[in-house]
Amino acid sequence: MILTIEDEKDVRRLIRRSLEALGHEVIEAVDAKEGQQLLVQKRPDLVLLDLGLPDQDGQAVIRAIREWNEVPIIVLSARDQEMEKVEALENGADDYLTKPFSAMELSARIGVALRHAARRAGVTQQVLQAEDLTLDLESRRVVLAGNDIHLTPIEYRLLATLMRHQGKVLTHSQLIREIWGRHAPDGGQGLRIHTQHLREKLFDNPLSPRFIFTEPGIGYRFRAAD
Ligand code: CA
Numbered sequence: 001m002i003l004t005i006e007d008e009k010d011v012r013r014l015i016r017r018s019l020e021a022l023g024h025e026v027i028e029a030v031d032a033k034e035g036q037q038l039l040v041q042k043r044p045d046l047v048l049l050d051l052g053l054p055d056q057d058g059q060a061v062i063r064a065i066r067e068w069n070e071v072p073i074i075v076l077s078a079r080d081q082e083m084e085k086v087e088a089l090e091n092g093a094d095d096y097l098t099k100p101f102s103a104m105e106l107s108a109r110i111g112v113a114l115r116h117a118a119r120r121a122g123v124t125q126q127v128l129q130a131e132d133l134t135l136d137l138e139s140r141r142v143v144l145a146g147n148d149i150h151l152t153p154i155e156y157r158l159l160a161t162l163m164r165h166q167g168k169v170l171t172h173s174q175l176i177r178e179i180w181g182r183h184a185p186d187g188g189q190g191l192r193i194h195t196q197h198l199r200e201k202l203f204d205n206p207l208s209p210r211f212i213f214t215e216p217g218i219g220y221r222f223r224a225a226d
Helices: 009-021 032-042 058-066 082-091 103-121 153-164 172-180 189-201
Strands: 002-005 026-029 046-050 073-077 095-098 127-130 133-136 141-144 169-171 212-215 219-222
Touching: 002 009, 002 032, 009 026, 009 103, 026 032, 032 046, 032 058, 046 058, 046 103, 058 073, 058 082, 073 082, 073 103, 082 095, 082 169, 082 172, 095 103, 127 153, 133 153, 153 172, 153 189, 153 219, 169 172, 172 189, 172 219, 189 212
Parallel strands: 002 026, 002 046, 046 073, 073 095
Antiparallel strands: 127 133, 133 141, 169 219, 212 219
16 A cells, blocks of 8 residues: 655646556545554555645655654655755665656666565675676675676675665665765765776666766666666
8 A cells, every 4th residue: 555645636646546557555635634644544555745735844744754654755856956865865865766757667666675675674694686687795705697796895894885775765865874874985986986887897877877876966786676
């Protein structure tokens, strides 16, 4: 069951039509108050949350939900609101969709978020895999097309973090925190350089990536699991 919290009727209708066609049950709220009530009462599997709600700031809604609930949240945001998207991800949203979005994008993002939530609930994987790339978290071995890839400790942590969250966008500061702890030694300038080196070692062309996708102004996303 998917909960849509959105005050625009047309957007709600598009979401309902697309998701019901895929066999999802959809429930709807027109403001934050109703949304939070339905979340408590119905326990949906995923929340689609508009950031511009009439009664409460969407960011505050995310923080309120995250105080007690791990449900995947995908925010619906207007174009050119990179700061809003970054803030939403840092507050605990799982992903975002930029309006106007297509039914295909919607179902793809929902699929990723649901799979990710299922993995989070299950056992932790020891070997992460994407196409012909594998990363063994125990032996710290990275193999691409049968060949060992030698990574620096920073590159290894960067790749492990990205692969643990396949399909999910990670903001620059989320990555920096995962790799260096609270603060990056150089204020995060190095992240771009390390990503570039990692891409070179994975033969991953940023212009047509197989593995690491740039989300301009936001961060990076590893390819979604098949
Ligand atoms: Ca709105």
